[in-house]
Amino acid sequence: MVSLMETRSAKELSEIPVDPSAVRRPARATMSPGQLAGRFWRARWFVVLRAFAVFIALWWGVSAWVSSPIQMPTPAKVFDAFLGLASSGELFQHIWISTQRLLVALVVATTIAVPLGFFMALNREANAFIDPLVELLRPISGIAWIPLGLFIFGVGGTLPVFIMAYVAFFPLLLNTVDGVKGIDRKLLAAAETMGVSRRARLTHIAVPAALPSVMVGFRIAFASAWAAIIAAELIGSPSGLGFAIEWYRQLLMSPKVFAFIMTIGAVGYLCDLGLRALQRKLTPWAEGTGIGQ
Amino acid sequence: MTVATMPTSQKPKLRLQNVTKEFVAKRTGQKTLAVSDFSLDVRPGEFLCVVGPSGCGKSTVLNMIAGLDQPTEGSIVMDGQLVTRPGAERGVMFQDYALFPWKSVRDNVGFGLKHGTPGNGLSPVERRERVDHFVKMVGLEAAATKYPHQLSGGMRQRVALARLLANGPEVLLMDEPLGALDAQTRMVLQVELLRIWGEAADHGERKTVVFITHGIDEAVFLADRVVVMSSHPGRVSAVIDIDIPRPRTEHIRSEPRFGQLTDEIWSLIRDEAYQAIA
CATH class of the missing domain: 1.10.3720.10 (MetI-like)
Incomplete structure (x- = not known):
């Protein structure tokens, strides 16, 4: 089931930037709450953000596990350094x-x-x-x-x-x-x-x-x-x-x-x-x- | 068949004399005789249709008239001049239209005027007017800035027709121009094509048309004469006069004479058509 979900989101990711006009978006007023939620989950910025969030969470987990700031600094430290x-x-x-x-x-x-x-x-x-x-x-x-x-x-x-x-x-x-x-x-x-x-x-x-x-x-x-x-x-x-x-x-x-x-x-x-x-x-x-x- | 027996007093616009085309496969050296001993006179201002079973060399004949292919033997002469290469006086409309995908409708229509010999001696204003005229003639003003991939099959066909006419050719060579369309669109465009061709006639400049088709009813509807070809190798098997008066409109399709002529032509190619799929 998990792998099924993943293939679908990967497909969405690859499809959305290809042809934005192919994704027809109904007007907000005519949409049910369910459709609105669906639209939110499929919005491109959300899909991209979700991928980044998972990545950063994993990174954090690994850095906590390694617990060596030289081998694997935490995202927060890297962000500080970046700033x-x-x-x-x-x-x-x-x-x-x-x-x-x-x-x-x-x-x-x-x-x-x-x-x-x-x-x-x-x-x-x-x-x-x-x-x-x-x-x-x-x-x-x-x-x-x-x-x-x-x-x-x-x-x-x-x-x-x-x-x-x-x-x-x-x-x-x-x-x-x-x-x-x-x-x-x-x-x-x-x-x-x-x-x-x-x-x-x-x-x-x-x-x-x-x-x-x-x-x-x-x-x-x-x-x-x-x-x-x-x-x-x-x-x-x-x-x-x-x-x-x-x-x-x-x-x-x-x-x-x-x-x-x-x-x-x-x-x-x-x-x-x-x-x-x-x-x-x-x-x-x-x-x-x-x-x- | 000798050319001299052709029943015409006028000088022919095009004269194909014993034209033979043999293709040689590059690797195997195998020879294929596509067209053999093809002789035909095309009269000025006539609408000539060529029908025949698939693979009978119709397109090869057209390409040779266009100058895109050279006959292996025989000659093709236009107004007394030997045809050796393509020229804008012989405009071609291809089966899949060959529109330039990166050009808008207007720029497709104006391509020959801008980059080819038809535009010689014309000012930019004259060119623009000419493009406007033909875009309007085929009813595409509203789509003038669109690109081919945004158009329907019927609209693309109109663009190709406007582009063909804008270059002012004396002879129109059309290779199954309506072949890719659905039946309804095809019938509408047949009438349209005759209207446009006929309008030009009012100005005393009726174009000579060589129109390739596999639709027998299409040939009868459009043509002054129909050339029936047989295949392997491609040669002329009959030339039939279509004596239905012009201007022709939709209702002639239901006239007995229309059915008679269609049957007559079908009987000439029926055996080969059956053989081809057997």
């Missing part, structure tokens, strides 16, 4: 540095991967040449390049950017190739019968037709890059969120370590919400077709 870091501005300084690096890495990865993906999808020879190289490099984790990167770039801001651009590159490239290859041939044929030149077909058909897939690639690229930044900064950088975690670990200040870990999660979550909104805005036609959700 302290926020009021001193240290938190935002590190967030700013890390997101800046993320942005640079994503711009670099996008400007290389997307045009290359178009080129590979449209040119059989290029695809035959580049694809094996991509498949060889793709399984290698970005972290594997950190030792070598330290030799080449040294400790600093360049190494994290390199690692992030590296991990962001592959999902962007592969999704672009997929998107371009999957273009409905009839759309290109239709444009051809309207006397639309090859060049205009590329910019006005191929690009928008591949966009939903590219956007999906971008979201995956962002998630991979954000996950990789910490490893890169942990070792190869004198600043940023990953560096802060390592710094406070050495000082045995676990609440601050946890506060930074939570921050990484929160920033990632918020950015993904932003990207989803961007996706809905840029590719509204792909909504409801299952693409990019």
Whole structure:
């Protein structure tokens, strides 16, 4: 029974953000008390909050059981540390540095991967040449390049950017190739019968037709890059969120370590919400077709 | 069949001469003869329907006229010019409409005018007026800013028709344009299509139409002539004149002549239709 309940709430969680219009909400006045209560239990903010509440309760339980403030600080201690870091501005300084690096890495990865993906999808020879190289490099984790990167770039801001651009590159490239290859041939044929030149077909058909897939690639690229930044900064950088975690670990200040870990999660979550909104805005036609959700 | 025997004094708009199309499978090298020795003259301003059993090569013929496919043998000539590639003078309406999903109704209709040769020499104002005119003609003013995925099948079909006409083609090539619709919507749109085609005739610019369908009654209702194809390989088995006067309205469906012609065409493809599902 418990597992049944869980699968249902997991389903709700995944469905609600996908298509808000699918959940029809009757007007408040016409609802019975039972319906009103049902509406309360299913409200998105409540579902999210409930998940967080369970998580924090578990955390509290485990920290009480472990009862070592270094191994597992309580949520309250972490919250205190968080407020302290926020009021001193240290938190935002590190967030700013890390997101800046993320942005640079994503711009670099996008400007290389997307045009290359178009080129590979449209040119059989290029695809035959580049694809094996991509498949060889793709399984290698970005972290594997950190030792070598330290030799080449040294400790600093360049190494994290390199690692992030590296991990962001592959999902962007592969999704672009997929998107371009999957273009409905009839759309290109239709444009051809309207006397639309090859060049205009590329910019006005191929690009928008591949966009939903590219956007999906971008979201995956962002998630991979954000996950990789910490490893890169942990070792190869004198600043940023990953560096802060390592710094406070050495000082045995676990609440601050946890506060930074939570921050990484929160920033990632918020950015993904932003990207989803961007996706809905840029590719509204792909909504409801299952693409990019 | 030789072209010279075609009973027409006018110069044909389109002349298909011994057109043959053979597809070769890339991997196996297996050859399939889709269309064989297909000869046909299409008169200017006529509404020509092509019917035949599924897989008889109807769409292949249309694609070759459009220039999207090249005949293996034979030639296709429009107004004395050999057709070698697609051009806006031969507009195509695809079976599933091929609307651009990221463009609104208006932008779909105006796509060719904006990005293709039909817009050459037109000012932005003229283009806008032309788009307005065709959006209005198909009755979609209220939905002009909507996107294809927000429209019903019948509305999408109208968008495709408006887009086709906005590009001002001389020949309309329509590949089962009503095939995906339910029976009621299809009948309404048949009348609509004739109205729009007929209106253009009042201005002395009646378009030449090649209309592919598997609906025999649809062909009889719409066409001046019906080309009946047989399959394996696809070839012309008969050309039937539809002598029902225009303008045609709903009531002709119940006239005896309508039934006679429908039966006649059905008798020509019945055996093959049965074979196809046997």
